[in-house]
Amino acid sequence: MPESAHASQARLEHLIAQFAGTRALVLGDAILDRYIWGSVERVSPEAPVPVVHIQSQTEMLGGAANVAANLAALGARAEFVGAIGDDAEGAALAALLGEIGAPRSGLAKLSGRPTTVKTRVLSMGQQIVRLDREDTAPFGDAMRRRLLDRFARALPRADVAILSDYAKGVLCGPVCEEAIRLAKRAGKIVVVDPKGTDYRRYRGADAIKPNQREAAAASGVAIDSEASLERAARAILRIVRGRAVVISRSGEGAAVFERGRPAEFVRARARAVFDESGCGDSFIAALALGLARGATAAEAAALGNLAGSVVVGKLGAASATREELLDALDPGRAQRKLRGxxxxxxxxxxxxxxxxxxxxxxxxxxxxxxxxxxxxxxxxxxxxxxxxxxxxxxxxxxxxxxxxxxxxxxxxxxxxxxxxxxxxxxxxxxxxxxxxxxxxxxxxxxxxxxxxxxxxxxxxxxxxxxxxxxxxxxxxxxxxxxxxxxxxxxxxxxxxxxxxxxxxx
CATH class of the missing domain: 3.40.50.620 (HUPs)
Incomplete structure (x- = not known):
């Protein structure tokens, strides 16, 4: 299959410039990413494990909240709807959302259920262990109504709605279906970053972005060639009944499939890989903003691919900025070294x-x-x-x-x-x-x-x-x-x- 002539550099630069002020609403699972930095100088006498001398600790927005962080970094006005626990971690997550300019009114607090936290212990840039604290049981009807009420109130302010599913309980079938119905009735573009294998709950979304492994699991098609990749994508299109399926393919770029159109392939951009966590969040943020500003599905995929290529060179659930996207488009530009x-x-x-x-x-x-x-x-x-x-x-x-x-x-x-x-x-x-x-x-x-x-x-x-x-x-x-x-x-x-x-x- 031919590679897509998806967009000129000038066209992508124009779209990136239009990200500023675009209004985006995210519904999904909020995660607090905690990083404990330390040094390792010896092995524990109690067990064959390293002893980490803690030097510092940082906290970042993770999960669907990291999508909001990426939107803000790209110049958009981000709002977030999700759930947190009535605990110190929930308060920390709310404060981080405030730092990116996202109103805290979209957070629904739930007593008796902890805020999802992923704690990573690192030394010299290497992750030693990850500790997860979470409760993934489905939310009850009352909590679902609270989330949907917040989503409905924020919709009029949005140009695009993003459903970011991390399978932590927010985006169950009834919530997905009602959120998409509300957004489409309001005339909003809906983009989904899916989880699991039952994509029927995403029916009606304009675009859905699984990675290649997720696409194979959801379609039931073993992907081992471009032909089988297309069969899987067409099967997902029939299930979701949307405009486009964009499949991210890690080092191979992305593939775009639309109804009645041939497949288009967006090549990957060569970057040193430091940490792949958060790449999907950056991809979906840039993809959604591109669609909101009138990009074709292939152009939006090129923007998503560009954002992912920037974040893969960073540590943790990081964000890509507009400046970094422009630098990635024009490597000579980055040599000026000027940063915000x-x-x-x-x-x-x-x-x-x-x-x-x-x-x-x-x-x-x-x-x-x-x-x-x-x-x-x-x-x-x-x-x-x-x-x-x-x-x-x-x-x-x-x-x-x-x-x-x-x-x-x-x-x-x-x-x-x-x-x-x-x-x-x-x-x-x-x-x-x-x-x-x-x-x-x-x-x-x-x-x-x-x-x-x-x-x-x-x-x-x-x-x-x-x-x-x-x-x-x-x-x-x-x-x-x-x-x-x-x-x-x-x-x-x-x-x-x-x-x-x-x-x-």
Whole structure:
């Protein structure tokens, strides 16, 4: 079967740009993903198992709630409807939803049933064990009505509805059927990430996205070729009676099947695999947003495949941002190294999990000179990744006064990105980088010009978080301020006399 000419890069970029402000509603199983990070130096004398010295703990949205997190990361306005327990984990999950801008009114609290929690213990980026706390028994009629009431109230605000089934009790047959009926009656697009083998409960959904293993189980067709893949997909289409079946195929990309149309195949994008958990959540989020913005099923699948390819290089139930999707479309774009704070925070978490020390420095970096390069090279030697935070144009004007900056923020970011010692560049609008330091939590804060450590802005923040501050000497006698003053002292006639004569050829 031929590979689909599913969309041009320009078309996909256009669709990604339209994600901003799209309203998406998720109904499904909320999970709190907990990560315990530690070091292993010995084996327990009690049993042949490693002893983990706990160093830190993080919590993230998981399950269907991670779909909402991915929607928000892609620029959409996400709402979530699901169930939590009346416990500390439920409160933590609700707080995380609040952080992505999702209203907590969609959460139905149930006493006597715990919030689903998956706890992973890791050392040096490797998962040692996973501990699950859950109750997957079906919900009673009263709880089902509460969930459907919340879903119905949120529907008018949505452009697309996503049913994300993790088989934890929310999306039983009656809830699925009624939710799809309500959404279709309201004229909404419905996209399903299914679970189990009985797909009749998803009947009427516009698109359904099983992976290849799930498609084989639901259709009863053993998939060992593209022909058998199509037979399985056509069987699912007959069951669901929807518009499209999109089958994700891991390293082989995705396959799209629609009524009355030939199959289309979306090739995979080569990426280093760090952790496959959460890829399906990213895929369904981008797929749904694409359909909501008028993409064809094949174009939406290409967007989903793109998002999955980004997340597979991260640790845990992570999210893909619009910037990362654009970087994946155009690898040369990523070389600029400029990141937003939210995206950078996620990337730094992955580097820490791999045992990397994060080094942070900041400045205006207006009019670059040799001293800057030597300083950055030395700073990079202090850890495994160097983050350079630069003042925005507005910030430089406040701090330095007009006519600074000489170079605008885009030019300064591009120059820094071209330096091998720099791993990431991030902008800040405030006068100081204190907000970024609290958010990014670097291990080392480094500044130059021979400043005393107590003179370094943010030193107390980094040290309170367990990091340290390093002061490097002035490399050379040149400073940006001195360069600007020297240029300003040059008379205009002298500057013109030093210009090269025009080319007479």
């Amino acid at each position: 704070a939210t995206q950078l925070k996620a990337e730094l978490a992955m580097l820490r999990a791999a045992g990397k020390r994060i080094v942070f420095t900041n400045g205006c970096f207006d009019l670059f000179h040799l001293g800057h390069i030597k300083f950055l090279e030395r700073a990079r030697q202090l850890g495994g990744a160097l983050v350079v935070a630069i003042n925005s144009d507005a910030s430089v004007r406040r701090v330095k006064g007009p006519p600074r900056p000489v170079l605008d923020q885009d030019s300064r970011a591009a120059i820094l990105s071209a330096i091998d010692a720099v791993d990431f560049v991030v902008l800040f609008d405030e006068d100081t980088p204190e907000r970024l330091l609290r958010e990014l939590r670097p291990d080392v804060l480094v500044k130059g010009k021979g400043l005393k450590e107590q003179q370094i802005v943010g030193a107390e923040i980094v040290e309170a978080q367990g990091g340290r501050t390093v002061s490097l000497p002035l490399f050379g006698e040149t400073t940006t301020d001195a360069m600007v003053e020297k240029i300003a002292r040059q008379p205009a006639t002298a500057m013109r006399s030093k210009q090269a004569p025009p080319d007479s050829r």
